[in-house]
Amino acid sequence: MKLINEQKEEIAAQADDLLTKNEEIQLQNSIIESKNRHITDSINYAKKIQKAVFQISEIDKGIEQDFAIFLKPKDIVSGDFYWIKKVGSKSIFVGADCTGHGVPGAFMSLLGISYLNQVLQQSITRKREVVQKEHAKVGIYYEYIEAEDELNSNPAAILEELRNKIKNALHQSDFETTAKDGIDLSLCILDTNTNELQYAGAHRPLVYFSNEKLITIKADRMPVGVHLKEKSFTIHKVRLQKGDCFYMFSDGIIDQFGEDSGEKFKMKRLLDLIKKNTRLSPAGQVQLIENEFDRWKGNHEQLDDVLFIVVKV
Incomplete structure (x- = not known):
């Protein structure tokens, strides 16, 4: 017991x-x-x-072109970003993919946007005109008026200045010993008077549709940031026509694995989709890309942030 x-x-x-x-x-x-x-x-x-x-950025005043954007963060905030500005007769479009995603990528995106704004301000010539006026009491006099601003830079020069700022901010003095954080991006400047498109890219290509052909311009194989073999960025010039489209995107789409196939989406599939649907409006093209991405991904985990931009000239 x-x-x-x-x-x-x-x-x-x-x-x-x-x-x-x-x-x-x-x-x-x-x-x-x-x-x-x-x-x-x-x-x-x-x-x-x-x-x-x-x-x-998106509602910057004066943008005349029809454009649409598909942005789908992997997490709540995104390391991919877009940046759109108008200076005089030039429309500037940027599609960017920062190192990482989530909070670290988002901080890099804000850093990138901040420095792009700084570089742009340094690249603008403020113009003033002298206008002759007449007053009943004082007679003829002259007055300065603000004229249209002028962009005195090109995409390659902007990327190089942006690279310097990013490297300084992240203390990237040596490739071997510093963090390899940076930004991959496409930067396009469209002259709305001539429809000439200037492009420079860091790891991100430019795709455009003109004369019934879809053409890809390869980017320089280095980021906006520290790199083992740094060189000047390459500037490309293309004369587009009214109704042509150009495209910028991050690698989040093409690197996404599909639920059913287990394969990556890949560049070829994306280019085929673009080519088949160039007749649609930018909003229609973006919606189709988004639907196809979601269908392809299914229940598979999204691996990276996704950004896709369409601009119609």
């Missing part, structure tokens, strides 16, 4: 111990859930900030 009572007491003690540990686990889980909610709320707020920055 004594043995049974001792066993009961031992079982009761173990039960109390388990109950205490269970309560501790529940408390820890509650703390973890609270911290996760706090982190998620913070990232969601960061998403709002990033979205606001993107929208400020």
Whole structure:
């Protein structure tokens, strides 16, 4: 009888111990859930900030071209970004893919946008004109008025200046010893008077459709950032026609594995899709690309941020 009572007491003690540990686990889980909610709320707020920055870029006054954008972050915030500006008769379009995704990529995207704005301001010539006026009391006088700004740079020069700023900000003095963070991007400047398109690219190509042909211009094989064999970026010039389209995109689409096939989406599939649907509006083309990407991915994990931009001249 004594043995049974001792066993009961031992079982009761173990039960109390388990109950205490269970309560501790529940408390820890509650703390973890609270911290996760706090982190998620913070990232969601960061998403709002990033979205606001993107929208400020997108609605830059004076953009005449019809364009559409498909941006699908892997996580809540994105390391891919777009940047669109108008200076005088020049429309500037950037599609960029920063190192990483999620929060680190998002910080890089904001750094990239900030420095692009700085470089652009350094590349603008503010023009003023002298206008002769006449007043009944004072007679003829002259007045300065602000004229249309002029962009005095090209895509390659902008990328090189952006590279210098990124390297300085990240303290990338030596390729062997510093972090390899950087930005892959396409930068296009369209002259709205002549329809001449200037392009420079860091790991990201330019695709354009003109005269019933889809043409790809390869990018320089180096990022905007530190690189083992740095050189000047190459500038490419193309004369487009009214109604032609050009395309910029990150590698998030072509590197995505499909649920059914287990294969990557690949560049050829993307180019075939573009070529078959150039008659659609930019919004229609973007919607088709988005639908096909989602269909291809299925329930497979999204591997990277996705960005796809269509501009119609």
